[in-house]
Amino acid sequence: MKNDPAASGFKSAICAILIFLFLGTCIITIGILLYIRYERDYRAEAGRQLIAISELKVGELIQYRKERLGDGNVFYKNLVFSRLVRRFFDQPEDTDARQQLELWLGKIQNYYQYSRVFLIDTQAVERLSIPAGAVAAADLSSYSIESLRSGRVSFFDFHRYSPNQSIVLGVLVPVFAESGTNVPLGVLVLQIDPTTYLYPFIQRWPVPSETAETLLVRREGDKAVFLNPLRFQTNAVLTLRASLANTDLPAAKAVLGQKGVVEGVDYRGVPVLAAVSPVPDSPWFMVAREDISEIFSPMRAQFWQVVGMISILLFGSGAVIGLVWRQQRVRFYREKAKVAEALRESEEQYRSIVESSPSGLYSYHLTADNHLILTGANPAADRILGIPHLQLLGKTIEEAFPVLAGTEIPEMYRKVARREIDSQHMETDYRDGMFNGCYDVTVFRSTPGNIVVSFRDITQRKQAEQRLAETTEHLRASNRDLEQFAYIASHDLQEPLRMVANYVQLLERRYKDKLDQDAKDFISYAADGAVRMQALIDSLLEYSRLQTRKKPFEEVNLQKTLGRVMRDLEGRILETGARVTIDPLPHVFGDGLQLGLVFQNFISNALKFRGEKPPEVHVAAEEFSNHWKITVSDNGIGIEPEHQERIFKIFQRLYSRSEYPGTGIGLAICQRIIERHGGKTGVESELKKGSLFWFTLPKKGET
Amino acid sequence: MAVFRAIEILLVEDNPGDVRLTQEALKENKIRNNLHVAKDGVEAMQFLRRINGYNDAPRPDLILLDLNLPKKDGREVLAEIKTDENLRSIPVVILTTSDAEEDVANAYQMYANCYIRKPIDLNRFIDVVKVIENFWLSIVELPPNGDN
Numbered sequence: 001m002k003n004d005p006a007a008s009g010f011k012s013a014i015c016a017i018l019i020f021l022f023l024g025t026c027i028i029t030i031g032i033l034l035y036i037r038y039e040r041d042y043r044a045e046a047g048r049q050l051i052a053i054s055e056l057k058v059g060e061l062i063q064y065r066k067e068r069l070g071d072g073n074v075f076y077k078n079l080v081f082s083r084l085v086r087r088f089f090d091q092p093e094d095t096d097a098r099q100q101l102e103l104w105l106g107k108i109q110n111y112y113q114y115s116r117v118f119l120i121d122t123q124a125v126e127r128l129s130i131p132a133g134a135v136a137a138a139d140l141s142s143y144s145i146e147s148l149r150s151g152r153v154s155f156f157d158f159h160r161y162s163p164n165q166s167i168v169l170g171v172l173v174p175v176f177a178e179s180g181t182n183v184p185l186g187v188l189v190l191q192i193d194p195t196t197y198l199y200p201f202i203q204r205w206p207v208p209s210e211t212a213e214t215l216l217v218r219r220e221g222d223k224a225v226f227l228n229p230l231r232f233q234t235n236a237v238l239t240l241r242a243s244l245a246n247t248d249l250p251a252a253k254a255v256l257g258q259k260g261v262v263e264g265v266d267y268r269g270v271p272v273l274a275a276v277s278p279v280p281d282s283p284w285f286m287v288a289r290e291d292i293s294e295i296f297s298p299m300r301a302q303f304w305q306v307v308g309m310i311s312i313l314l315f316g317s318g319a320v321i322g323l324v325w326r327q328q329r330v331r332f333y334r335e336k337a338k339v340a341e342a343l344r345e346s347e348e349q350y351r352s353i354v355e356s357s358p359s360g361l362y363s364y365h366l367t368a369d370n371h372l373i374l375t376g377a378n379p380a381a382d383r384i385l386g387i388p389h390l391q392l393l394g395k396t397i398e399e400a401f402p403v404l405a406g407t408e409i410p411e412m413y414r415k416v417a418r419r420e421i422d423s424q425h426m427e428t429d430y431r432d433g434m435f436n437g438c439y440d441v442t443v444f445r446s447t448p449g450n451i452v453v454s455f456r457d458i459t460q461r462k463q464a465e466q467r468l469a470e471t472t473e474h475l476r477a478s479n480r481d482l483e484q485f486a487y488i489a490s491h492d493l494q495e496p497l498r499m500v501a502n503y504v505q506l507l508e509r510r511y512k513d514k515l516d517q518d519a520k521d522f523i524s525y526a527a528d529g530a531v532r533m534q535a536l537i538d539s540l541l542e543y544s545r546l547q548t549r550k551k552p553f554e555e556v557n558l559q560k561t562l563g564r565v566m567r568d569l570e571g572r573i574l575e576t577g578a579r580v581t582i583d584p585l586p587h588v589f590g591d592g593l594q595l596g597l598v599f600q601n602f603i604s605n606a607l608k609f610r611g612e613k614p615p616e617v618h619v620a621a622e623e624f625s626n627h628w629k630i631t632v633s634d635n636g637i638g639i640e641p642e643h644q645e646r647i648f649k650i651f652q653r654l655y656s657r658s659e660y661p662g663t664g665i666g667l668a669i670c671q672r673i674i675e676r677h678g679g680k681t682g683v684e685s686e687l688k689k690g691s692l693f694w695f696t697l698p699k700k701g702e703t
Numbered sequence: 704m705a706v707f708r709a710i711e712i713l714l715v716e717d718n719p720g721d722v723r724l725t726q727e728a729l730k731e732n733k734i735r736n737n738l739h740v741a742k743d744g745v746e747a748m749q750f751l752r753r754i755n756g757y758n759d760a761p762r763p764d765l766i767l768l769d770l771n772l773p774k775k776d777g778r779e780v781l782a783e784i785k786t787d788e789n790l791r792s793i794p795v796v797i798l799t800t801s802d803a804e805e806d807v808a809n810a811y812q813m814y815a816n817c818y819i820r821k822p823i824d825l826n827r828f829i830d831v832v833k834v835i836e837n838f839w840l841s842i843v844e845l846p847p848n849g850d851n
Binding site: 499 | 718721724771800821823828
């Protein structure tokens with residue numbers, strides 16, 4: 001059902017969840033993408049920083065080594081120095097030579113911060129040392145021999161100096177006799193203590209860092225040897241050796257020839273990011289490394305920030321969707337409650353309509369096996385048929401009303417229920433035990449498979465209609481007879497009347513001289529009677545013709561009609577000295593000739609029944625919502641109230657013919673004409689003051 | 704002074720009272736006339752066509768025709784006269800008691816020359832006859848002046 005709250009709620013909840021999931025996915029994806037991009041940028045930036053540091057240091061180391069070789073080259077193939085060394089070696093007692101050497105070498109040692117400067121002879125015996133100190137130089141013998149053999153200034157690399165286990169390195173300068181280049185005298189050793197400058201320099205990191213350090217390594221066979229003190233391991237110098245097979249180690253990568261930014265696990269087993277590169281013209285490799293954890297520690301903050309933002313966004317969108325959903329539910333339930341209330345009111349209303357309906361109502365249900373079952377009825381149904389519906393409920397239509405069983409009515413109802421035909425309306429007439437009467441029945445489909453039969457007892461109405469039709473027919477026939485009679489009578493009556501009148505008058509005419517006054521009077525009365533009789537017959541004829549000579553109605557301009565009447569009455573108006581005033585008159589729908597006759601009668605009456613003053617007649621029209629009222633007022637003799645009704649009746653007169661001649665039929669004719677037009681006639685009058693005759697006519701098109 | 708020959712008048716009228724009245728009215732006029740009477744439409748047509756004993760009947764100068772007649776109605780008589788080549792030129796005056804509109808309209812439609820309602824007042828009837836006389840004088844030609 002369309003208003004099931006559970007299904008609707010479930011559906012809207014699913015909808016809200018789907019919207020939330022979609023929004024959430026979007027937010028998370030965007031967050032992750034942002035984070036990845038940010039991390040990539042950050043890693044690249046960290047790499048660039050490591051490389052920059054590494055390159056800086058490599059550059060300085062190269063410079064450092066050049067300078068040290070330069071120091072050595074001062075003495076290399078220096079004739080003055082060679083002569084001085086030879087003098088010193090040949091004559092050890094020559095203090096002058098010794099003093100000169102000590103002064104020279106002392107300057108070098110002091111100025112360039114060598115830990116020790118000393119001379120050894122070809123037998124690797126130390127002959128002079130600044131500062132002075134008897135130190136065995138056994139470890140250096142191999143270097144000395146090598147140096148003398150190559151005959152060039154060279155480095156001796158980091159090694160552990162045996163006597164005191166200190167780490168040293170230095171520059172070897174071969175010293176040759178001035179006479180022949182290949183006659184070696186000995187070797188000048190410029191010994192460097194790395195702890196004074198080199199190690200601090202290497203270990204210096206340009207920015208504060210918890211884990212960053214710079215390493216110097218060299219290859220020894222298949223090992224990488226660490227050359228400087230490590231930040232996280234003591235006594236590592238020259239003792240910590242890492243296998244080159246451990247390729248995760250950045251030091252190994254460097255030694256194996258890689259260059260640039262690498263990721264790996266350092267000697268502590270900690271993931272690091274490192275910049276590796278060889279130091280040119282040396283056996284050294286530079287490793288500038290930093291723990292990944294430290295590099296990305298700001299990223300972690302960033303990560304949590306992103307996570308936090310995503311969470312806030314997710315929570316926010318969830319809350320908004322939830323609120324909207326809740327709002328919708330509230331509105332939904334509120335509307336539902338409103339609809340339910342409206343439905344209840346509507347049902348209540350319909351129930352009261354059904355209960356109080358004057359029409360009988362039966363409701364039927366069409367079952368699957370094509371039975372019409374009576375399912376309900378209203379009080380009017382019981383009242384009209386006189387059968388309590390409780391004893392009919394649940395029965396089929398044929399069981400409930402056996403009288404219908406043989407008819408086509410049940411099948412017709414089924415067709416309506418099946419929607420094969422539209423609503424049906426019929427009038428049925430029953431003359432059997434169950435029903436006696438005439439019923440107006442309407443059957444219509446209320447809901448699918450259900451019909452309502454509405455019926456009224458119209459027996460009395462039918463009988464009344466029947467009686468009315470009969471009466472009307474009688475009336476019509478008698479009217480026809482009457483008109484026929486009036487016509488024939490007026491023709492045939494006139495013939496003998498004329499004979500009487502004419503011969504009485506002929507008698508008078510021919511025998512005037514022989515008749516006395518009485519005879520003449522009698523003849524006069526007889527003739528006068530005949531004339532009056534003819535006038536009456538003429539009037540009767542005219543009255544009957546109103547019906548037989550009626551013309552179809554058309555638009556009539558009353559102003560023109562009255563104008564025509566006024567021309568006909570011109571003589572009478574002049575004769576009586578009357579003043580007739582006419583207001584604007586409307587157009588109406590009717591028979592112009594007959595309406596003219598009404599005016600003629602009214603105005604003639606006004607002229608005829610005049611008082612002592614000259615007649616003043618006024619014709620006016622008054623508009624009402626659906627009709628016009630036309631009035632003809634005069635200043636005549638007026639009519640007493642008790643006689644006002646009589647004057648419209650045929651042959652009714654208020655005055656003797658000798659006072660006011662006439663047949664007494666004029667107003668009757670007027671009334672009949674106006675009735676034909678759907679209007680009314682009347683009079684308002686006061687004796688001796690005047691009369692106001694009025695008639696009404698429906699407005700155009702309204703009959 | 705011109706002397707008129709007598710006017711030949713055919714009165715078609717079934718009512719003897721009216722016949723007599725017409726005769727009396729004509730008597731009061733100066734015009735010499737020969738009044739012939741036909742009592743119904745059939746007789747009127749026989750007179751006009753000079754058949755069935757009317758072989759010597761004169762051709763009337765004027766026909767006074769009542770509308771309500773036995774045997775053959777005045778309307779039929781009028782129609783026959785007005786469709787007969789020889790008779791249609793004779794003036795016909797309709798005399799009737801009825802002034803019903805349709806009778807009047809019908810009569811003129813059939814070329815009746817005049818339509819007069821028989822008045823109830825004798826004086827007016829005599830006036831009517833005088834009108835007929837004037838009417839006659841206005842349409843009839845003076846006969847050839849042979850006898851003075």
